Amino acid sequence: MNQDSVVYLNGVFQPLSDAKISVLDRGFIFGDGVYEVVPVYHRQPFRMAQHLKRLENSLAAIRIPNPKSTAEWEALFLEMIRQAPYEQQVVYLQITRGVAPRDHGFPQGATPTVFMMVNPLTLPTPEQVEHGVACVSAEDFRWHCCDIKSTSLLGNVLLRQTAVEAGAMETVLFRDGFLTEASASNVLAVKDGVILAPPQDHLILPGISCDAVLEFAPMIGVSVDRRPVSRAEVLAADELWLTSSGKEVLAITTLDGKPVGDGKPGRVFKKMWAYYQTQKP
Ligand SMILES: Cc1ncc(COP(=O)(O)O)c(C=O)c1O
Secondary structure: OOOOOEEEEOOEEEEHHHOOOOOOEHHHHHOOEEEEEEEEEOOEEOOHHHHHHHHHHHHHHOOOOOOOOHHHHHHHHHHHHHHOOOOOEEEEEEEEOOEOOOOOOOOOOOOOEEEEEEEEOOOOOHHHHHHOEEEEEEEOOOOOOOOOOEOOOHHHHHHHHHHHHOOOOEEEEEEOOEEEEEOOEEEEEEEOOEEEEOOOOOOOOOOHHHHHHHHHHHHHOOOEEEOOOEHHHHHOOOEEEEEEOOOEEEEEEEEOOEEOOOOOOOHHHHHHHHHHHHHOO
16 A cells, blocks of 8 residues: 555554554554445445444444444545555445543543545456355354454364365355354355355445345346255355455355366456446446
8 A cells, every 4th residue: 555545544544654653552552443445336336325334233233333423424434445556446434432441341532533544446357257266164163252353263264275275266254064254255055046145244344345245136036045055055055155355256166176166267257246246426
């Protein structure tokens, strides 16, 4: 990221190189914060309302009072988008509990730290869309509050590194024999033309792109079965997909070195990918 890029920190738009926070910020000391990542196409945010709702839920879950109203967040996002030099962007927002002497309990009267930056949006390459990507699998050893979009991401970081070291795109996670999600994506399976989606509970993040895909399913004539999905069902699936703001929807064509279905992006994936493209701003 260019050091001159404009970032937002606690009310001030400033060059990245000038943006400084205290080493006592609880985001640094404890990972005590939440974040959002909003994709922006042609300077238009995708599903802003849903991202702001998820932000509100994450803040409420960790009991940080929301420092801004929805209208104020919207205005701030639009200003960040306006100032950034890219047409396709990804806006990152992080809110921490603020700066305080190190003590696990919540500090009295700390002001939340609010940080935003914009990076260029890097979508999957045409080759990845056409051929799909390789993934590995691992046991999901994260905490039980994965529905909170928390900056405490050590579990996700370690699990992603498993994929990196295997030359794979993502690590697909199973908890007690059931599919949860991946290190930074949701995972959907397709069997006999039906999308199988793990339940939206505290074991997975409510992904905005996953919700979009599930909402688009009837539009492409596909039904959704939202229920626990076993490892055996994942291994026998016709198709597996990743969804995330940066990946949109992407086919997994090998899992742990074995082909998914016939080893090529499936028929339902192709329809969904094409439909998704029509729904972007
Ligand atoms: C753990 C996890 N699950 C799912 C997702 C996908 O969420 P979204 O579609 O809102 O990007 C992400 C996004 O980074 C994530 O980190």
